Amino acid sequence: MTGAEIIMRALEREGVQTIFGHPGGAIMPIYDAIYDSPIEHVLVRHEQAGAHMADAFYRTSGKVGVCFATSGPGATNLVTGLATAQMDSSAVVAITGNIPQELIGTDGFQEADVYGITMPVTKHNYLVKDVNDLPRVIREAFYIASTGRPGPVLIDIPKDVQIADFTGDFDDVEIDLPGYDAKVPVDMTQVEAAIEAIKAAKKPIMMVGGGAQTSSQEIMDFANKLGIPVITTLMGIGAYPAGDDLALGMPGMHGTVTANRAITHCDLLIGAGMRFDDRVTGKISRFAKNATVVHIDIDPAELSKLVHAHVPVAGDLKDVIPALSSKLDKLVITEWWDQLKEWRDKYPERYKTDKPLVSQEVIEMFHEATKGDCVVTTEVGQHQMYAARLFPTSKPRTFLTSGGLGTMGFGLPAAVGAAFARPGEQIVCIAGDGSVQMNIQELATIKKHELPIIIAITNNGVLGMVRQWQEMFFEERYSEIYLADSNPDFQKLAEAYGIDGYTVYDRETAKSLIPEVLAKGKPAVMNFVVYQSEHVFPMIPSGAGLDEMLIGDQEEDSAPIESQLVTS
Amino acid sequence: MKNKHILSVSVRDEPGVLVRIAGLFARRGFNIESLAVAPSGQEGISRTTFVVTGDDNDINQVEKQLFKLIDIIEVTNHTDAPFVDRELMLVKVRVSSPDDRVEIRQIAQDFRASIVDVHREALIFEVTGDEGKMTAFIDQMRSFGIIELIRSGRVALTRSAADDRVEQPNPLNFREVAA
Numbered sequence: 001m002t003g004a005e006i007i008m009r010a011l012e013r014e015g016v017q018t019i020f021g022h023p024g025g026a027i028m029p030i031y032d033a034i035y036d037s038p039i040e041h042v043l044v045r046h047e048q049a050g051a052h053m054a055d056a057f058y059r060t061s062g063k064v065g066v067c068f069a070t071s072g073p074g075a076t077n078l079v080t081g082l083a084t085a086q087m088d089s090s091a092v093v094a095i096t097g098n099i100p101q102e103l104i105g106t107d108g109f110q111e112a113d114v115y116g117i118t119m120p121v122t123k124h125n126y127l128v129k130d131v132n133d134l135p136r137v138i139r140e141a142f143y144i145a146s147t148g149r150p151g152p153v154l155i156d157i158p159k160d161v162q163i164a165d166f167t168g169d170f171d172d173v174e175i176d177l178p179g180y181d182a183k184v185p186v187d188m189t190q191v192e193a194a195i196e197a198i199k200a201a202k203k204p205i206m207m208v209g210g211g212a213q214t215s216s217q218e219i220m221d222f223a224n225k226l227g228i229p230v231i232t233t234l235m236g237i238g239a240y241p242a243g244d245d246l247a248l249g250m251p252g253m254h255g256t257v258t259a260n261r262a263i264t265h266c267d268l269l270i271g272a273g274m275r276f277d278d279r280v281t282g283k284i285s286r287f288a289k290n291a292t293v294v295h296i297d298i299d300p301a302e303l304s305k306l307v308h309a310h311v312p313v314a315g316d317l318k319d320v321i322p323a324l325s326s327k328l329d330k331l332v333i334t335e336w337w338d339q340l341k342e343w344r345d346k347y348p349e350r351y352k353t354d355k356p357l358v359s360q361e362v363i364e365m366f367h368e369a370t371k372g373d374c375v376v377t378t379e380v381g382q383h384q385m386y387a388a389r390l391f392p393t394s395k396p397r398t399f400l401t402s403g404g405l406g407t408m409g410f411g412l413p414a415a416v417g418a419a420f421a422r423p424g425e426q427i428v429c430i431a432g433d434g435s436v437q438m439n440i441q442e443l444a445t446i447k448k449h450e451l452p453i454i455i456a457i458t459n460n461g462v463l464g465m466v467r468q469w470q471e472m473f474f475e476e477r478y479s480e481i482y483l484a485d486s487n488p489d490f491q492k493l494a495e496a497y498g499i500d501g502y503t504v505y506d507r508e509t510a511k512s513l514i515p516e517v518l519a520k521g522k523p524a525v526m527n528f529v530v531y532q533s534e535h536v537f538p539m540i541p542s543g544a545g546l547d548e549m550l551i552g553d554q555e556e557d558s559a560p561i562e563s564q565l566v567t568s
Numbered sequence: 569m570k571n572k573h574i575l576s577v578s579v580r581d582e583p584g585v586l587v588r589i590a591g592l593f594a595r596r597g598f599n600i601e602s603l604a605v606a607p608s609g610q611e612g613i614s615r616t617t618f619v620v621t622g623d624d625n626d627i628n629q630v631e632k633q634l635f636k637l638i639d640i641i642e643v644t645n646h647t648d649a650p651f652v653d654r655e656l657m658l659v660k661v662r663v664s665s666p667d668d669r670v671e672i673r674q675i676a677q678d679f680r681a682s683i684v685d686v687h688r689e690a691l692i693f694e695v696t697g698d699e700g701k702m703t704a705f706i707d708q709m710r711s712f713g714i715i716e717l718i719r720s721g722r723v724a725l726t727r728s729a730a731d732d733r734v735e736q737p738n739p740l741n742f743r744e745v746a747a
Binding site: 144 | 580
């Protein structure tokens with residue numbers, strides 16, 4: 001058997017059912033082996049999209065996503081996708097072909113140092129030099145990708161290794177990773193310390209992030225038992241049901257007033273499976289100043305990296321949360337809840353509809369039409385923040401967004417990955433007219449497989465988030481954000497790919513058309529022409545603290561600053 | 569407060585492992601003062617010694633981030649326990665006169681530095697010791713004229729009978745854990 005055949009058999013053994021990839025010269029032996037393999041291969045139109053699809057496949061299913069690319073340009077195209085997966089801790093195994101070993105280092109055709117290039121954007125990577133290493137390397141790659149803090153692993157396989165005769169033992173796959181601890185043992189003394197801190201708290205909050213997507217049930221049980229307020233970060237959406245009585249919404253730069261105010265005023269903050277990203281904390285020195293911080297994360301390197309953890313607990317939430325729960329009862333925090341509810345009632349999600357159609361209402365209409373019972377993917381920008389606040393899902397692994405890297409071009413291919421991971425489920429991709437064009441070629445993949453994906457473009461004709469910053473912080477010097485003069489007709493573009501296209505200008509049509517198109521269960525591109533100058537509010541200016549929030553149109557036209565509103 | 573820390577890191581002899589480590593330092597803005605790599609007593613494992621400057625938080629991050637690299641088996645911070653450290657230095661000193669030659673050789677003897685090359689106008693010394701000795705020797709020789717010098721970077725071992733190569737550090741045992 002050749003190396004290429006071994007690769008396909010080893011992937012089968014790992015339970016792989018779907019591969020997203022694009023062939024090319026240096027990976028042709030593997031593509032020849034795919035021809036006879038039972039594993040489904042999805043032909044993408046750009047390798048970056050393939051990486052995002054694999055990433056989304058993991059995010060929605062919990063099973064490692066797999067993508068293929070050829071050497072050189074194929075592999076370098078994967079880099080953005082790998083970095084996206086790395087930042088959001090997504091388990092992906094990427095396999096790249098490379099030129100034959102005898103040519104490596106000679107600037108051969110389609111040669112790039114993929115091993116070197118991908119080191120900083122992967123959890124680990126391999127350059128396989130011996131065909132007999134393949135079974136072990138593939139086993140290790142899946143193990144590393146999916147255990148501990150998940151992340152992408154790349155395996156670079158020169159062409160001569162793919163065609164070489166395998167003479168080893170296919171079943172000898174003993175993992176040899178002395179430097180890797182997949183599971184951190186939970187330190188019970190730290191758990192005890194956390195319990196004491198929680199018992200002593202009068203104004204506690206819990207903040208859950210992407211790490212909680214795998215421990216949603218444990219988080220729900222814990223929160224409900226204690227009656228503790230729950231904040232979900234962008235990556236944590238779905239891990240705790242949005243709209244639940246205990247939910248305060250999203251924190252940070254475009255978080256809710258209630259969540260940000262709760263952070264500023266709490267005396268205990270439990271961070272669970274989250275990493276205090278700067279978009280969450282704002283200025284660190286002003287972040288949760290009054291709080292004892294209990295930080296629970298599977299990656300010990302996250303503890304006290306940014307926000308000092310008074311009680312650092314390294315471990316899997318699946319172990320730590322039940323351990324905490326078992327020794328705690330309902331918290332008596334009535335006064336704190338009265339305060340939180342007052343804020344929540346005073347600052348509901350609100351936007352003005354006295355203008356032409358706005359993005360927010362379009363996104364909210366999708367929420368109403370689906371009841372949030374679908375998979376949502378987003379691109380990056382204003383629409384992403386609107387979607388996080390107005391279209392949050394209530395089940396884990398159903399809200400897919402590039403949180404860490406902020407990759408424009410993620411949402412559309414992510415929808416494809418989600419569609420393969422969850423056949424038959426409705427997928428809605430909320431996009432902007434800017435970012436949707438960064439991987440729009442994947443409409444072909446959607447068409448080919450007739451995936452039930454609706455791409456909702458909130459088309460304001462500009463790069464909206466950049467425009468917002470330019471208006472607020474760059475004296476309205478609108479530099480290079482105007483798209484409307486050269487945007488394609490998205491309806492016609494969809495039709496050119498054989499996909500239903502719609503253009504919507506007014507709220508009445510939007511309201512009636514959205515449920516109609518959803519009901520068809522077919523791919524569709526809906527182009528909503530929306531008001532250009534909307535702002536995402538509340539907003540914390542870059543470098544400011546959570547207590548320096550601009551409330552914006554939640555309250556009135558001029559943006560009052562948080563610190564002027566709260567005296568407590 | 570910023571201090572110098574000596575870290576010993578056991579790594580698997582995999583291609584590119586040094587690039588991984590160097591890349592990590594560069595990417596996260598950590599500063600390496602010196603770096604020495606050599607085979608350890610165990611087959612397939614090399615021992616890398618770093619001198620890193622930073623405050624406790626910086627060093628803590630360095631240790632944890634290093635430990636996350638799959639090819640790194642063990643990270644020991646020698647600042648936590650008594651240790652011995654040594655550095656090797658080769659120094660080429662200018663010899664301008666017979667008097668200088670005598671004086672230079674006398675100083676070298678005091679430092680137990682050995683002469684490894686003799687030239688009419690220069691001598692090369694090999695000096696082994698800790699950092700203080702290196703600095704003192706350089707200071708002494710400066711007035712004669714140092715033509716060039718090279719240092720190996722520091723290497724270190726913990727002072728005890730324990731073999732810290734085989735001990736897996738518990739990632740929870742980092743110093744900050746005492747809350």
